[in-house]
Amino acid sequence: METQIKRNAYEVVVVGGGTAGLTAALILGRSRRSVLVVDAGEPRNAPAAHMHGFPSRDGMPPAEFLAEVRREVTGYGVELVRDRVTAAEPDGDGEFEVTLEGGGRVHARRLIVATGLVDELPDIPGIAERWGADVIHCPFCHGYEFRDQPVGVLYRKAAGIHQAVLFSALSSDVTLFLDGTDEDELPDEHWQTLAVAGVAVVSGKVDGIEVTDDRLTGVHLEGGRVFPRSVLVVPPVMSPRDTLLTSLGARTKDTPAGPFVDVDPTGQTSVPGIWAVGNATGPAEQVVNAASAGYRAGVALHAQLLQSDLDREAERRRAGVFSPEGERAVARARAAV
Ligand SMILES: Cc1cc2nc3c(=O)[nH]c(=O)nc-3n(C[C@H](O)[C@H](O)[C@H](O)COP(=O)(O)OP(=O)(O)OC[C@H]3O[C@@H](n4cnc5c(N)ncnc54)[C@H](O)[C@@H]3O)c2cc1C
Structure with missing residues (x-):
């Protein structure tokens, strides 16, 4: 140019x-x-x-x-x-x-x-580096490529619920990470939607991701728990x-x-x-x-x-x-x- x-x-x-x-x-x-x-x-x-x-x-x-x-x-x-x-x-x-x-x-x-x-991405180590690869935001752009795989979704109010539901149409293994949000803050209708869509919900703060051989392999929570996932959906x-x-x-x-x-x-x-x-x-x-x-x-x-x-x-x-x-x-x- x-x-x-x-x-x-x-x-x-x-x-x-x-x-x-x-x-x-x-x-x-x-x-x-x-x-x-x-x-x-x-x-x-x-x-x-x-x-x-x-x-x-x-x-x-x-x-x-x-x-x-x-x-x-x-x-x-x-x-x-x-x-x-x-x-x-x-x-x-x-x-x-x-x-x-x-x-x-x-x-x-x-x-x-x-x-x-x-x-603007959340300040979680590793997220920015994997953005567009296996940290994604759009089910229509890149969701199909992760069909039937373990999907993690970061809770960001209604946007997180929306993403979890959309991804539940692509995989039967979707987990929503509340990332420090109190369970009681989710309205009853959101819990019902998540249950019907078959989305699992995990409390606790996300403090990182696991990457092996240049692929996302897990979501890391404060306190050391790791959830094996192939992709993390982040509503920016x-x-x-x-x-x-x-x-x-x-x-x-x-x-x-x-x-x-x-x-x-x-x-x-x-x-x-x-x-x-x-x-x-x-x-x-x-x-x-x-x-x-x-x-x-x-x-x-x-x-x-x-x-x-x-x-x-x-x-x-x-x-x-x-x-x-x-x-x-x-x-x-x-x-x-
Ligand atoms: C990781 C990721 C993957 C995506 N994948 C898909 C996909 O697979 N399919 C799909 O349909 N959509 C996808 N999208 C959405 C897609 O990026 C947007 O739909 C598209 O880029 C919008 O086009 P645009 O022309 O509006 O903006 P952009 O493509 O962002 O272009 C804006 C341009 O303006 C320039 N610019 C900004 N300010 C100035 C300035 N002051 N002076 C001069 N130039 C300036 C920027 O540098 C940039 O080049 C994805 C988005 C993300 C974040």
Whole structure:
């Protein structure tokens, strides 16, 4: 990926080059928009060796998948740069000045923020090192690979119960570790759900995991007890990378995972000219959903730019002023019909 920006102004700057941002860029590139994608290169699923649940790409390494999308996107003239956007400021005319960590500064008519989220893991020794391998969070992404095996689930309020129940459909040997939570804190209906689902419950604080030959083999409790397990399911605390959006005044909404930026079905935020897509807008945006959100935002943003150019030109014509760029916009609209 490039490290230098080629121009000082783009119709669209996409912040974040994971699946969501790149898919938006793909549609905008195919619509012949000038697009810059700035990507810091830390996609959320990077720790996993394989990606699942994306039709036709099931099992593909995530890095290979993104490299392929980048190849497709640049084929349509989209520019990709490895850098980090540190600020975006309104220019007073409904557009934006974007600052990059590497020192670059570009003008953008519109912004798409596709910065993803950060998974905050519990401070238990060994968990971070095994994240994405045999410490996992998503039954749909990696659960099948552990079917019929001894599964451990870390209790994190309702999220822990939810995960234990989902994994009980994949294995008949699921144990929920309360990890220091008092048994009495679990509501009666949770105990009933766990019993019906056949989930075992273990009290005590988890203080580590056992790893043998580069595989998770057990969950370690304070006091020395070890429970043999092949996988530990950990519901992370998910924090959207939304500083850019909130600093520009984007409204947030409450979700069970905490506040996320509020977007309409096309990804438009409450701030005119700014779209947000993918995991930056919600915890359930798996790769295929992130791609879909990027696609919808690309379509909507292109149509909105087109309309705004046409409106501006119609205004000019009403005022008796003609311009070559206006003629181009009109001709473009004609071709798009
Ligand atoms: C361990 C693990 C395994 C997973 N496995 C699967 C799976 O098998 N199947 C599946 O469907 N989903 C899986 N997921 C979920 C998947 O990671 C997300 O669905 C997907 O990454 C969301 O795409 P995104 O484009 O929204 O965000 P990301 O892929 O996280 O991309 C965001 C990008 O924006 C960049 N960025 C952030 N801030 C800035 C900034 N200020 N300037 C420039 N760039 C910035 C980041 O560096 C990153 O490259 C998994 C998640 C985890 C944690």
